[in-house]
Amino acid sequence: MSSAKQVTWPQLLAFCGPCLPFAALGLPLAVTLSEYYITYIGISIAVVGYVFMAVKLIDIAVDPLIGWAMDRTRTRFGRFKLWIALCLPVLFISTGFMFLVPPGASALYMGVWLLVVYIGFSMAALSQSSWGSVLTTDYDERTKVFAFWQIGNIIGLLCVVSIPVIAQAIGQSYQTGVQWMGLFIMVTLPVMIGIALWVVPEKTSDAPTHDVRLGAYFDMIRRPNVIRVLLADLLMGLAPGIMGVLFFFYFMQTKGLTRFECTIAMALYFVAGLVGAPLWNWASKRYSKHKTLVVSSVIFAALYGLLAFVPAGNFPVMAMAVFLAGIPYAAYLLLTRSLMADIGDEVLLETGHDQKGTLMSILSATTKLGYAFSVLTLSALAALGFDNKAAHNSDQALMWVEIFFVGLPVVFLLLGAWAMKSYDLTPDRYAQIQAALKAKGLSRDTGASLGH
Known part of the structure; x- marks a missing residue:
């Protein structure tokens, strides 16, 4: 039964559509491109680690500016929809240069x-997550929106990760597969963004803009619940970040598996x-x-700790262990964003x-900071004697790969769980907030604003 609190299925599906190209780009940024530029373009592992780290730190500094600008944006087209439209030409052009890279490209080319x-x-990630945060004000429905958002991301990841597999299966090189990844992103970007902009409306904020200050970024960081969510997001994001950066090195070098496997x-x-x-999503509604x-x-x-016990050369066991680790992987991204929207x-x-734009930019910054530190493990491993080009690394170097790949993520995940133990914005408290917002005229019926 339709209600003012519900987002329709066409709107959910269209909203998740841009996740395909966004996630298809996010995976290579976190996993494929660093290893690709090391192995196939010929830039040293230490330089790649430092460049990725430096770029991500600069990008983190840009996030609050984007979030602040989005919170000040008011147009008939929508504030978050406008920004998701603006990201299209930036991503389309830069994706072409990153994936269709000429042989022998320099570190400067890569960095720029x-x-x-x-x-x-x-721009894409902040505008989409902020857009999702205003599609509904219902506690459980908001989690549903971000659960679909996460499913859309995973489908995008599956699409892009299958491209090199298909390329190699039909006799093409891995390099060609990476180039096809870029082409897939460039084709789907305008299609999926266009559908989302056409089908999904945006709730216009009732709050004024004149007093939205850039300093609000630092005001938000001091809030206890924001600190808890940010710390959890940072620590929990380090685990898949390290996994992505070191995945091929760990299983190929220490477990003797092939790139295809x-x-x-x-x-x-x-x-x-x-x-x-x-x-x-179901568990969050119940607990x-x-x-x-x-x-x-x-x-x-x-x-995740079970990955340390995968027997060398045993692909079926490795595949099962990786599959099991992937089931809880989906939780932290969708839940931290839904929690941050509630705080908004x-x-x-x-x-x-x-x-909400500012809050989502803070959350995006911690996620990126986690991935930045993850990429830095490449430079750390190089300093500890690991050589990705060597046919055989020393036992000590491989030991460090295993410690970085398995040991660090397990510790970070447990610390992330600890960070959330005092979070106090409960469902009952959130219901009180929504009632007070309606009483003040700051929360309109979502159904009215979601109609065309």
Whole structure:
């Protein structure tokens, strides 16, 4: 039965459509491109690690500016829809330069276009997550929106991770497969963004814009619940970040598996996320979001630790272990964003200003910071004697690969669960916030604003 609190199925599907190209770009940025520029373009592992780290830190500094600008944007077209439209040309052009890279490209070439693509990706990720946060004000329906968002991301990941597999299966090179990844992103970007802009409306904020300050970014960071969510997001994001950066090195160098087998296993990891997303959505309705986030992180740590015990050369066992680790992987992204959207309504009640763009930019910054530190493990491993080009690395170097790949993520996941133990924006408290917002005239019926 339709209600004012529900987002329709066509709107959900259209809203998730841009996740395909966005996630298809996000995976290579986190996993494929660093290893590709090392192995096939010929830039040293240490230089790639430092360049990726530097670019991501610059990009993190840009996020609050984008979030602040989005919170000040008011147009008939929509504030978040406008920004998702603006990201299209930036991503389209920079994706072409990053993926269709000429042989022998320099570190400067890589750094410049990496920065441009990251800025475009920030515009895309922040505008879409902020847009999702205003599609509904219902506690559980909001989690549903982000669960579908996560499913859309996983489908995009599966599409892009399958491209090199298909390329190699029909006799093409891995390099060609990477180029096809870029072409897939460039084709789907205008199609999926166009459909979303056409089908999905945007709730116009009732809050004024004149007092939305850039300093609000720092005001938000001081809020206890924001600190808890940010810390959890940072720590929980380090695990899949490190996994993505070191995935091929770990399983090829320490477990003796082929690149093709590793690519298949990575696809299974994301397939498991399709199982996990609806599971965690259901659990959050029954046990609350923050409790589900804690439990999912502990389960993730336990299952991820099993990767250390995968027998060398045993692909079936490795594939099963990676699949199991992928089930809890889906939880933290959708739950932290839904929790941050709830905090945005609390901020609106207390301040009278809608600062969801700022809050989402803070959350995006911690996610990126986690991935930046993850990429830095490449430079750290190089300093510890690991050589990705060597036929055989020393036992000590491989030991460090295993410690970085398995040990660090398990510790970070457990710390992330600990960070959420004092979170206090419960479902009952959120219901009180929504009632107070309606009483103040700061929350309109969602159904009225979602209609065309």
